[in-house]
Amino acid sequence: MNGTIKARIESIFDQVIKRNPGEPEFHQAVREVIETLGPVLEKHPEYAEYKIIERICEPERQIIFRVPWQDDKGEVQINRGFRVGFNSALGPYKGGLRFHPSVTLGTIKFLGFEQTFKNALSGMPIGGAKGGSDFDPKNKSEGEVMRFCQSFMTELYRHIGELTDVPAGDIGVGTREIGFLFGQYKRITNRYESGVITGKSPAWGGALVRKEATGYGAVYFAREMLKVRGIDMEGKTAVVSGSGNVAIYAIEKLQEYGVKVVACSDSAGFIYDPNGLNLDTIKQIKEVERGRISAYQAIHRDSTYTAGGNIWNVPCDIALPCATQNELDEESARTLVANGCIAVSEGANMPTTPGGIKVFQDAGISYGPGKAANAGGVATSALEMQQNASRDAWTFEYTDQKLQTIMRDIHRDCYETAKEYGMANNYVAGANIVGLKRVAVAMLAFGII
Numbered sequence: 001m002n003g004t005i006k007a008r009i010e011s012i013f014d015q016v017i018k019r020n021p022g023e024p025e026f027h028q029a030v031r032e033v034i035e036t037l038g039p040v041l042e043k044h045p046e047y048a049e050y051k052i053i054e055r056i057c058e059p060e061r062q063i064i065f066r067v068p069w070q071d072d073k074g075e076v077q078i079n080r081g082f083r084v085g086f087n088s089a090l091g092p093y094k095g096g097l098r099f100h101p102s103v104t105l106g107t108i109k110f111l112g113f114e115q116t117f118k119n120a121l122s123g124m125p126i127g128g129a130k131g132g133s134d135f136d137p138k139n140k141s142e143g144e145v146m147r148f149c150q151s152f153m154t155e156l157y158r159h160i161g162e163l164t165d166v167p168a169g170d171i172g173v174g175t176r177e178i179g180f181l182f183g184q185y186k187r188i189t190n191r192y193e194s195g196v197i198t199g200k201s202p203a204w205g206g207a208l209v210r211k212e213a214t215g216y217g218a219v220y221f222a223r224e225m226l227k228v229r230g231i232d233m234e235g236k237t238a239v240v241s242g243s244g245n246v247a248i249y250a251i252e253k254l255q256e257y258g259v260k261v262v263a264c265s266d267s268a269g270f271i272y273d274p275n276g277l278n279l280d281t282i283k284q285i286k287e288v289e290r291g292r293i294s295a296y297q298a299i300h301r302d303s304t305y306t307a308g309g310n311i312w313n314v315p316c317d318i319a320l321p322c323a324t325q326n327e328l329d330e331e332s333a334r335t336l337v338a339n340g341c342i343a344v345s346e347g348a349n350m351p352t353t354p355g356g357i358k359v360f361q362d363a364g365i366s367y368g369p370g371k372a373a374n375a376g377g378v379a380t381s382a383l384e385m386q387q388n389a390s391r392d393a394w395t396f397e398y399t400d401q402k403l404q405t406i407m408r409d410i411h412r413d414c415y416e417t418a419k420e421y422g423m424a425n426n427y428v429a430g431a432n433i434v435g436l437k438r439v440a441v442a443m444l445a446f447g448i449i
Ligand code: GLU
Pocket: 094, 095, 096, 097, 166, 167, 168, 169, 170, 171, 198, 349, 374, 375, 377, 378, 379, 381
């Protein structure tokens, strides 16, 4: 990288830190992207001239609102709602809603920034956004969740629309919450606007495969990364962190490919089952009972439950971090590598810390960053938008085929681009460069906006 470009990147990053104080996750996401962009900036001086990177780092709009609701005891509760429209160069804002007590504006900005690159990389006509709230869905009754969602949508509805901004789910937001949110949108606007939100139940406008798409997609991506190295997945051992929607369907697809998945987790601890996890039990606990993963141990006596603990100490060939950001640090990465791990495919957003990523890259193992490996979820949301726009409903097989093709294309684009820019096998660089170039072409075409 030449000196001028290096200095420019440093100065952009300094500005981001200065203008967005107290948002370390956002800083981390920006740094991870811009430090891989040197070679592309050298090739495209027009990006600097038109300040493409500076513009991409500044969200187009940020909405923060009060979400008041009443709990079952009649007490008034106040939460904070967010929706950040990061970039709409390639299509309407698109990205999920996260309901989790840790959510701050900085969290939503990191996720929205990542989403812009991910969505561009998916090849679908969608911009990048994210939203959510610091609402904690844990231990809330169905009535409380419904009242919260209704209050949240009572403000959000005026900012979204099928051609403007299309939310979906993320941590803490599944089909049930999407139902409450869509119901309230329909009621307020007097419009059955299916394309305004994705992740709907297939019973009322949702796409088949959307529920499975992020987890399946992360496995399809892992399969592609191994394929270029001539390695087959069958017979391998995997560890999948998390036990939410992404983790469950990653486990399902891994098992279908003959991989033995021995561990999964929730925020309280992890389960290790030497016989391979029983997915029916996990689905029963998490999807039906909305319980804790510790309940697994009482049913499968050979398994062990470790409260707290680090799931990455469990030896495996393939690791799929599918829980949350920064869940896999440098030390965990070292342990995985020392235990013989050959591939990491991220189902979550930014689950590996920068130190962890470096360990994987130095060790030469296949490392698929979330914005590439988990793009199957949002890509299938875009397929849901297509079906809604044409008032059509596709079969599971047809939609899954499309998802597989999309993941194969994402892998190929990252792989080839990394090679083209002299960073072979660096999927982080490949993903960032492909995403940037697609967004930049549109931004340049639109002028200074
Ligand atoms: N929350 C998901 C993601 O991180 C999906 C977003 C969507 O489907 O719009 O990509």
